[in-house]
Amino acid sequence: MLSHNQIKLIRSLKQKKYRQQHGLFVVEGLKSIVEFVNAAYVIKYLFTIDSSFAKQHEGVAVTEKQLSQISYLKSPNKALAVFQIPKPKDIDFSKLIVALDDIGDPGNLGTIIRLCDWFGVQDLLCSHHTADCYNEKVVQASMGSLSRVNVSYVDLPDFLQAYPHPILGTFMDGATVYNTELPEKALVVMGNEGNGISAAVEALVTSKISIPQFGLQQPTESLNVATATAIMLNEFRRHAY
Amino acid sequence: MLSHNQIKLIRSLKQKKYRQQHGLFVVEGLKSIVEFVNAAYVIKYLFTIDSSFAKQHEGVAVTEKQLSQISYLKSPNKALAVFQIPKPKDIDFSKLIVALDDIGDPGNLGTIIRLCDWFGVQDLLCSHHTADCYNEKVVQASMGSLSRVNVSYVDLPDFLQAYPHPILGTFMDGATVYNTELPEKALVVMGNEGNGISAAVEALVTSKISIPQFGLQQPTESLNVATATAIMLNEFRRHAY
Numbered sequence: 170m171l172s173h174n175q176i177k178l179i180r181s182l183k184q185k186k187y188r189q190q191h192g193l194f195v196v197e198g199l200k201s202i203v204e205f206v207n208a209a210y211v212i213k214y215l216f217t218i219d220s221s222f223a224k225q226h227e228g229v230a231v232t233e234k235q236l237s238q239i240s241y242l243k244s245p246n247k248a249l250a251v252f253q254i255p256k257p258k259d260i261d262f263s264k265l266i267v268a269l270d271d272i273g274d275p276g277n278l279g280t281i282i283r284l285c286d287w288f289g290v291q292d293l294l295c296s297h298h299t300a301d302c303y304n305e306k307v308v309q310a311s312m313g314s315l316s317r318v319n320v321s322y323v324d325l326p327d328f329l330q331a332y333p334h335p336i337l338g339t340f341m342d343g344a345t346v347y348n349t350e351l352p353e354k355a356l357v358v359m360g361n362e363g364n365g366i367s368a369a370v371e372a373l374v375t376s377k378i379s380i381p382q383f384g385l386q387q388p389t390e391s392l393n394v395a396t397a398t399a400i401m402l403n404e405f406r407r408h409a410y
Numbered sequence: 411m412l413s414h415n416q417i418k419l420i421r422s423l424k425q426k427k428y429r430q431q432h433g434l435f436v437v438e439g440l441k442s443i444v445e446f447v448n449a450a451y452v453i454k455y456l457f458t459i460d461s462s463f464a465k466q467h468e469g470v471a472v473t474e475k476q477l478s479q480i481s482y483l484k485s486p487n488k489a490l491a492v493f494q495i496p497k498p499k500d501i502d503f504s505k506l507i508v509a510l511d512d513i514g515d516p517g518n519l520g521t522i523i524r525l526c527d528w529f530g531v532q533d534l535l536c537s538h539h540t541a542d543c544y545n546e547k548v549v550q551a552s553m554g555s556l557s558r559v560n561v562s563y564v565d566l567p568d569f570l571q572a573y574p575h576p577i578l579g580t581f582m583d584g585a586t587v588y589n590t591e592l593p594e595k596a597l598v599v600m601g602n603e604g605n606g607i608s609a610a611v612e613a614l615v616t617s618k619i620s621i622p623q624f625g626l627q628q629p630t631e632s633l634n635v636a637t638a639t640a641i642m643l644n645e646f647r648r649h650a651y
Contacts, residue, residue: 289624383530399637
């Protein structure tokens with residue numbers, strides 16, 4: 170019930186070029202799979218050791234050994250599904266948008282997707298050098314939230330040049346976010362883990378902001394980009410609460 | 411210059427029982443080591459491939475091969491130091507205290523230590539089932555911040571029973587943090603990744619708070635505990651800003 174070609178396909182989907190070639194990605198775990206199904210993602214294959222789950226979602230019941238042959242996890246969850254990568258939806262310019270300028274770590278990207286979901290940010294823009302949101306580590310870290318956030322990969326400077334509302338960027342030396350106007354129609358850029366926001370993007374930022382530091386650290390220390398995003402999104406939302 | 415017994419000791423320090431037996435822990439990386447030195451931690455051994463760094467800190471110059479024999483990292487950094495575990499300092503009841511009720515993931519604990527450092531929280535209390543702050547993954551994730559935060563392991567319910575100021579706990583169904591009074595003399599409890607705050611601790615919480623959710627997720631979804639801590643600490647600090 171699990172063919173050699175299916176095993177080969179699923180293993181190949183660990184690589185971005187094969188995900189893009191086939192237009193497919195992998196989700197593991199009953200809970201996450203249900204969230205993608207509920208969000209109307211098109212399921213291509215479903216393999217599970219839970220026979221009632223297989224029945225319910227028209228999947229294939231497999232043994233634990235078979236599941237471990239295709240799972241990307243050390244301890245496989247109860248199910249693995251292959252979904253079609255959807256076309257990104259149109260970006261809604263009337264709402265808060267988050268943009269990522271070369272976020273490299275899949276765990277950070279997954280956490281940021283989860284934060285967008287929590288704070289009701291519909292559109293997440295990623296520069297082309299940002300990690301791929303269909304990377305299995307991103308899918309895992311986003312815990313199903315990827316199914317509800319519209320992630321688009323764009324040429325970030327090009328996009329920002331045409332964007333009509335305020336562009337806020339987080340910098341070490343920006344004005345404190347506590348005293349900054351945070352409009353509802355705006356875009357907030359978060360920079361790369363090591364290098365921050367690139368010069369090309371910085372030139373297009375209309376307002377430089379920062380999160381005040383209260384401890385005794387060296388000024389070169391910074392917050393992790395995912396925790397900084399958590400604080401920024403909370404600031405935007407509490408403002409309108 | 412690197413004895414068999416030293417190799418054996420350093421390898422043993424991966425385990426909590428040997429860290430406790432010897433009162434020692436390992437820090438890797440030039441930058442982090444300097445931060446612990448600057449914070450007056452007592453250095454027991456220093457091994458480095460950087461001979462000027464070895465000279466400066468009275469360490470031992472080793473080869474890359476020797477360093478890879480003792481390093482806990484896949485790609486060893488330029489130096490590894492063994493420090494003495496300090497005695498926790500007295501807890502300052504007049505300032506904001508963060509308490510962790512069984513945080514299991516070392517990465518989460520490291521990120522929370524880094525957040526305490528950023529937001530100037532001096533005292534971090536950990537329940538006995540919280541991950542060990544001298545675990546190498548915690549030390550790595552805290553990026554030197556562990557040298558500036560006073561981490562104490564306590565019987566959390568016992569401690570809270572005697573604590574004289576408000577005890578705030580984060581719950582899914584608490585009052586929104588935006589409308590809650592956040593006193594400067596207070597303690598905020600963050601709960602376990604899967605189970606939240608335990609019943610014994612919940613009974614001692616004087617104010618249940620939560621971070622409002624703006625997206626469309628299921629009510630069972632939650633924020634990652636490290637991002638939730640980021641938001642809570644920012645709320646406390648912006649309040650007094």
